[in-house]
Amino acid sequence: MAYESPIFQSSLELFGHAIEHFNRGTEKDRKFVILHLANAVELIFKDFLLDLGESIYKNPKETITIFGSIKTIKDEKNITIPFLNKLELLIDERNSLQHRYGFPNELTTIFYMEATYSFFQDFLKENYDLEIDKILEDFITPEDLALFQLRKVVTKNELDKLLKLSKVHPVGALLSAYTYLEKQLSDIRDIINERIPSEIKLENRIRFRIMRLTNPDFLPRMLAEYEIELAEKDKRKLYELRKLRNQTAHGREEPEQKIVAEMIKFIKGFEPKIVELKEKVKKNPIKLFENELKDKNNETPTIHIPNGE
DSSP states (O other): OGGGOHHHHHHHHHHHHHHHHHHHOOHHHHHHHHHHHHHHHHHHHHHHHHHTTOOOEEETTEEOOHHHHHHIIIIISOOOOTTHHHHHHHHHHHHHHHHSOOOOOHHHHHHHHHHHHHHHHHHHHHHHOOOHHHHHTTTSOHHHHHHHHTTOOOSGGGHHHHHHHTTTOHHHHHHHHHHHHHHHHHHHHHHHHHHSOHHHHTSHHHHHHHHGGGSGGGHHHHHHHTTOOOOHHHHHHHHHHHHHHHHHHTTSOOOOHHHHHHHHHHHHHHHHHHHHHHHHHHHOTTGGGHHHHHHHHTOOOOOOOOTTO
16 A cells, blocks of 8 residues: 555654654754654554554544554564564653653654664565655655764764764764764674673673773773773863763753864764774783683682581
């Protein structure tokens, strides 16, 4: 049915409206992003049920709920719904916003936008044989589509996209750039998880440290332990970047475009040190935990002797 279906059209129109609000990024816009995303998902489920030959009415005046749609698709039709756990959170967020005063923060909005975009990407391809990026061309302007796509940073060269984005959406550009940096640290954590022995990885202190490796606060220490020089000005810049990101993410500050562009250029210039760090971690993945392992080897077991024995 797809394009001919008014429900399909309404679903993609709502997703397009969500992207338009997402691009603008004001506090009020963020609320509409959540509302439109959840409604878009609900309608695409109902359209899909019609394609399956199912009724979407539970009585002559009322259609089934989104959870009713999910139950039929997943349990009765045994069809996988991608990113369902995140979509369920999105629905709860939508319901909360409808019944209380308040606005989601920037990070929350990015989380749900990325989850919903990924859902539509997989769901439309699998069940409609349609490409979401191609479909969106019919529902939002080329300018809004281009602006939305600027935020999908995958490689360091694509940080240049964020420099362009910072001119029209400094908040989104800053948060996307910070997410890119966190992704590089996540890659380092994955290297360690893959290469160190399980018996080491399961040690409580080591497991806890591995979990925290994606936090940029630990980056200076990692560089120091692998003997990669880090200038004091770069340490200060990392601290300023984290502070600015936190203030922005929690709505306490709207960063100036000039400062955001400066931070993005810093992250791009910092990339060679990240690459060097990854290579050294591959060669010696347990170096970060040598002190913990040394302490463990030096531990003297204590023997408890009960009274009277």
